[in-house]
Amino acid sequence: MSPTYPPDRExxxxxxxxxxxxxxxxxxxxxxxxxxxxxxxxxxxxxxxGEEIPRGTAPPRIEALLSxxxxxxxxxxxxxxxxxxxxxxxxxxSSVDVVLRLRVRSDSLxxxxxxxxxxxxxxxxIPGARHDPE
Amino acid sequence: MKKFxxxxxxxxxxxxxxxxxxxxxxxxxxxxxxxxxxAWVVVLGVVGICIFAQMSGRVAAVSGRATFEIIxxxxxxxxxxxxxxxxxxxxxxxxxxxIGGIALALELAxxxxxxxxxxxxxxxxxxxxxxxxxxxxxxxxxxLGLALIGFAVALFLLHPHWLDLGHQAALQVSFPEEKATxxxxxxxxxxxxxxxxxxxxxxxxxxxxxxxxxxxxxxSRANVLVGFPLGGLISLSLAATxxxxxxxxxxxxxxxxxxxxxxxxxxxKLLLAVTLLGIFAATFGAxxxxxxxxxxxxxxxxxxxxxxxxxxxxxARFHLTMIITILxxxxxxxxxxxxxxxxxxxxxxxxxxxxxxxxxxxxxxNDPQYMGDEVNGRLTGIFAVVFLAIIIVAAVAAIxxxxxxxxxx
Amino acid sequence: MILSxxxxxxxxxxxPVGFVVDVRFVVDAPGEPDRAPEARLxxxxxxxHAKFSPMGFERKDLASPWPIAQIQGWLHxxxxxxxxxxxxxxxxGWVRLRPGFTRYDARLPEEARTxxxxx
Numbered sequence: 144m145s146p147t148y149p150p151d152r153e154x155x156x157x158x159x160x161x162x163x164x165x166x167x168x169x170x171x172x173x174x175x176x177x178x179x180x181x182x183x184x185x186x187x188x189x190x191x192x193g194e195e196i197p198r199g200t201a202p203p204r205i206e207a208l209l210s211x212x213x214x215x216x217x218x219x220x221x222x223x224x225x226x227x228x229x230x231x232x233x234x235x236x237s238s239v240d241v242v243l244r245l246r247v248r249s250d251s252l253x254x255x256x257x258x259x260x261x262x263x264x265x266x267x268x269i270p271g272a273r274h275d276p277e
Numbered sequence: 278m279k280k281f282x283x284x285x286x287x288x289x290x291x292x293x294x295x296x297x298x299x300x301x302x303x304x305x306x307x308x309x310x311x312x313x314x315x316a317w318v319v320v321l322g323v324v325g326i327c328i329f330a331q332m333s334g335r336v337a338a339v340s341g342r343a344t345f346e347i348i349x350x351x352x353x354x355x356x357x358x359x360x361x362x363x364x365x366x367x368x369x370x371x372x373x374x375x376i377g378g379i380a381l382a383l384e385l386a387x388x389x390x391x392x393x394x395x396x397x398x399x400x401x402x403x404x405x406x407x408x409x410x411x412x413x414x415x416x417x418x419x420x421l422g423l424a425l426i427g428f429a430v431a432l433f434l435l436h437p438h439w440l441d442l443g444h445q446a447a448l449q450v451s452f453p454e455e456k457a458t459x460x461x462x463x464x465x466x467x468x469x470x471x472x473x474x475x476x477x478x479x480x481x482x483x484x485x486x487x488x489x490x491x492x493x494x495x496x497s498r499a500n501v502l503v504g505f506p507l508g509g510l511i512s513l514s515l516a517a518t519x520x521x522x523x524x525x526x527x528x529x530x531x532x533x534x535x536x537x538x539x540x541x542x543x544x545x546k547l548l549l550a551v552t553l554l555g556i557f558a559a560t561f562g563a564x565x566x567x568x569x570x571x572x573x574x575x576x577x578x579x580x581x582x583x584x585x586x587x588x589x590x591x592x593a594r595f596h597l598t599m600i601i602t603i604l605x606x607x608x609x610x611x612x613x614x615x616x617x618x619x620x621x622x623x624x625x626x627x628x629x630x631x632x633x634x635x636x637x638x639x640x641x642x643n644d645p646q647y648m649g650d651e652v653n654g655r656l657t658g659i660f661a662v663v664f665l666a667i668i669i670v671a672a673v674a675a676i677x678x679x680x681x682x683x684x685x686x
Numbered sequence: 687m688i689l690s691x692x693x694x695x696x697x698x699x700x701x702p703v704g705f706v707v708d709v710r711f712v713v714d715a716p717g718e719p720d721r722a723p724e725a726r727l728x729x730x731x732x733x734x735h736a737k738f739s740p741m742g743f744e745r746k747d748l749a750s751p752w753p754i755a756q757i758q759g760w761l762h763x764x765x766x767x768x769x770x771x772x773x774x775x776x777x778x779g780w781v782r783l784r785p786g787f788t789r790y791d792a793r794l795p796e797e798a799r800t801x802x803x804x805x
Contacts, residue, residue, distance in 0.1 A: 158713040159794060160725060162689055163739045168350045168357075170342075170580050177591070181349060181580030185689035187727065193777035202727040202770040205711060209688070210580070217690045218354035234722045241340050241647055246722075249582075258581065262593035269407075272589040272596075276410045351741055636754070640741060643750040653750065662751050 160239060170242045171208065171231065173249040179231070180210040180254045182243065183217045186230065205233045208243070210254050229254040282416050283496055286483045287330075287504025289419035289562050294326060294476040295319075295508030296425050296515075297371070297563035298378025298533075299620035301556060303470065304512050305536040306685075307463050308519025309528060311452055312445035316513055318464045322471025323509035325664045327501050329635055332642040332653070332661065333477040334497040337484035340647040344481040344638060345577035351637035360633035361578050363626040364474050368571040370623040371475065373606035375564035376402060377616020381533045382557040392611070399607045402564045406599055411486045411585040418562030423507070424555030429514035431543030431552070437521040445520065462682040465675050469627040471509070472668065474634040475570040482573040486586055494651070518543065533617075571602040621684050628675035631668050639665060691778055694737045697730070697768070699783045704734035706781060708744075710767065729767045730781065731792050736761040744792055767792045 160166060162185060171179045186207040211229035216222055231254055237246040249255045266272050294300075307315050333344045345364075349357040379402075380394035405414060444450050452460075480500075489497055518539035523530065530536050537556070541549045569585070576583035576595040583595040610616060639661050642653050653661065695706045708731040714723035731744070743758040744765060772787035 157715065159728060160711045160713060161731070161794070162709040162711065163693065164708060164742055164744075167689075168353065170346055178580055178582040181346075181578070183354070187687045187689055187692075190687045190776055193775060195775050196773060198771070203687070204727075205725040213688070214354060214579075216688075218358060222688055222691065233725065236722050241342060258593055261597050262590050266593040266596050267590050269589070271408055272593075274408075275588055276408055276585055353739060639751050640754060644742065646742075658750055658752075662753060665751075665753075 165239060166208075166243070171210075171245065171254075172242050173245045173252075174237070174247060175249075176244075177249045179245065179249045179252060180229070182208045182210060183214040184209040186228070206230075207232050208236070229256075284500050284503050285412075285415040285419040286480065286487060287500025287502075288423065288507060289415045289504075289566060290330065290476050290480045290483065290500075291504035291508030292419065292422040292425075292511075292559045293479065293563040293566035294471060294473055294505070295512045296422065296559045298374055298381070298556075298560045298617060299371070299623075300470055300512060301378075301515060301559075302530060302533065302536055302617045303463075303466065303620075304515035305519040305523070305539075306530045307467065308516035309523035309530050310455060311460065311463065312450060312520040312524050313442050313513075313516060314445050314448055314450065314452070315460070315464055315467055316446040316516065317448075318467045319471065319509050319512045319516075321667070322468050323505050324660075325468075325667065326472050326476060327505050328657065328661050328664055329472070329638060330477055330480045330505065331498060331501045332657075333481040333638050334484050334489070334501060335494060335651060336638065336641050336647060337481040338489040338493055338497055339491055339649065339651050340641075341485065342641075342647065343485050343573065343577055344478050344634070345574045346580075347641050348634065348637045349578050351640050352633065356633060357578065360630055361574060363630040364478070364574050364634070365571060367473065367623045367626045367630060368475055368567050368574065369602055369605055370619050370626075371473075371567040372564060372571065372602055373609045374616045374620045375560050375567060376603070376606050377610050377619070378533070378560035379557065379564060380610075381616065382553060382560055385534060385537075386553055386557075392613075395607060395610050398561075398564075399603050402561070402568060403600065403603050405565060406568055406585075407589060407596070411483070414565060414585075415483065418558055418565060421558030422555060422562045424551050425511045425559055426514075427540060427544070427548050427552035427555055428511060428518050431540040431548055432514050432518050432521065433543075434548070435518065435521050435539070435543040437517070442517060442520060456682065458678060458682040459685055461674070462678040462685050465671050465678055466621075466624050466685070467512075468667075468671050469624055469631065469675065471512075472631060473627060474630045475567055475574075477634065477638065478570045478573050479566045482569070482577075482584075486584055488586075491651070568599050568602055572596070572599040624679060625676055628672040631672050632665070635665055635668055687776075692730070692776070692781070695776075695779050695781050697732050697781045697783065699787055700785065703783065704732040704765075705737045706730050707733045707737065707739060707762070707765070727770055729769045729790070730773070731765060732768055733762045733765040735763070740765070744794070765792045766790060 167182055169182050173179050185205055186209055188203045188206050190203045207230040209228050212223050212227045231252060235245045235247050236243055238244045337343055348360055376398045379398035380391045383394040384391040522539035522542050540552045572595045575598045581594045582592045584592055589596045641647050645652055692706055692709055697703045697706060710728045711725040712728040713725045716723050740758050740762045743755050766789035768787060772784050774784045775782045
């Protein structure tokens with residue numbers, strides 16, 4: 144029988160997040176509860192060089208939530224070039240629950256450019272787009 | 278009256294599942310060929326959709342998450358993508374069929390050629406999706422669609438031999454001209470039609486649109502327990518009227534005009550007019566339901582902002598998806614294909630989408646992280662697992678049956 | 687590094703040991719206001735036989751629906767947590783563990799699972 148989780152003084156009483164269970168494929172809402180995107184992947188600070196990791200090295204951190212074209216590589220494998228990643232910095236996340244909430248507004252994120260483009264170029268040009276439904 | 282209107286979501290969802298143009302024709306075809314011997318499938322379907330719609334409504338009310346958001350979270354990108362593609366195709370084919378159905382109903386009423394009505398119907402559907410508030414949309418379509426009860430009224434006016442109908446339903450009558458594979462193909466098709474995924478997508482998204490919360494759980498339950506049995510009743514009436522009028526004459530149903538013959542026979546012109554209004558409203562409601570579902574599924578899968586409660590400018594990609602769906606539907610219709618035949622193909626995609634839709638719902642409905650203490654009770658849990666097994670069997674059998682029976686020829 | 691490359695990576699000690707099915711992070715206590723606490727890699731969940739996600743059934747409190755829980759339990763039998771200290775190297779699609787690594791219980795402990803909180 145495996146021992147219980149490591150007697151790690153760092154982890155005692157802290158929140159544990161499992162990537163697959165709590166973060167991946169979750170809905171992201173901005174500070175006004177407007178949906179932004181779904182998390183397709185996570186960016187973690189440097190680490191897959193293949194070289195031996197010296198003992199005592201600090202573990203990697205979550206740097207950003209990723210969405211956009213990375214969906215295809217998440218589903219089918221591979222890695223998209225860094226320039227095609229839509230990043231939401233981890234420091235913009237304000238809470239993790241059934242959804243992920245941000246402390247910034249959707250419009251300020253590159254992840255929402257698709258929505259803004261469709262709004263400005265297509266939908267926004269149809270009469271009635273900016274009225275409440277009646 | 279307000280309480281009654283509060284049930285509109287359930288009624289409208291049920292209409293899309295049990296009384297859209299595909300169902301109207303399929304049920305009357307079944308009645309004219311098999312009498313009531315497939316009635317058990319309708320009952321089974323009603324119980325099944327009640328269980329799953331209730332779970333998805335509960336999940337939406339307690340956690341605020343609509344069904345397709347959950348599908349991606351639990352199944353992961355690849356399986357969820359397979360479901361998305363299948364569901365999107367079902368939605369598209371159904372939207373196409375419904376717009377065609379609206380045009381057919383208008384043609385029956387006006388004698389103006391149906392192809393001319395197609396663009397009119399499409400624009401009407403889009404205008405409602407674009408501008409009309411969700412609650413008005415569901416109330417009007419739901420209530421008017423209930424005029425399909427005209428089929429049940431016609432049934433009584435036809436003074437049928439109830440015992441004969443009962444014998445058929447209890448499988449004590451055989452139909453020698455029909456093959457067993459055809460019988461089971463229609464069984465799977467009727468079951469799939471009763472439990473089509475877009476019903477739960479629409480119901481759970483509608484629950485979010487209505488802003489249902491924990492305290493509205495009873496309302497959610499009432500919607501399910503009133504709406505779907507009513508839908509099932511309409512289905513059974515459709516089959517029964519056909520069984521009474523068309524079966525003895527071995528008359529076949531190939532067009533909407535033939536499907537409504539029994540109503541005319543039973544109740545004359547007035548009842549026919551009311552029923553046509555019901556067909557028009559039900560088909561229009563189903564068109565709205567499936568168009569909105571196409572928007573809901575794609576937007577929820579990709580995490581876009583969605584919902585009729587938002588201004589179109591604030592849910593731009595959601596509305597663009599629906600516009601494209603309607604345009605594609607019209608394009609398919611303008612090739613001259615029979616809109617009702619189109620729904621035959623969606624049985625195939627349902628076979629894929631059904632299990633991939635219900636497994637995630639079942640998992641989340643049991644998950645305390647989402648549901649707190651509103652997780653499935655023991656009884657619900659057992660029934661849900663039993664139905665999941667039935668769904669998987671139906672899904673696996675659908676395509677072979679379709680091939681073996683020549684899609685019911 | 688992109689996380690999805692770690693998921694389903696093959697894990698080896700002296701011999702192949704399994705696949706990474708999830709990656710566990712520990713979140714710092716909230717520090718300065720308006721600054722999100724860091725989330726650091728805590729360990730890897732390794733499943734000896736199966737590559738894909740246990741769908742949440744590795745938690746203590748998710749046991750229904752019964753057939754699915756049983757299937758997931760069987761597919762992921764013998765799953766364990768490897769602590770960061772025992773990770774020797776990470777490459778594209780593989781992970782090597784230090785000799786003598788410890789297999790910890792993979793289940794999420796109750797007290798560390800508080801949700802519904804802002805940092």
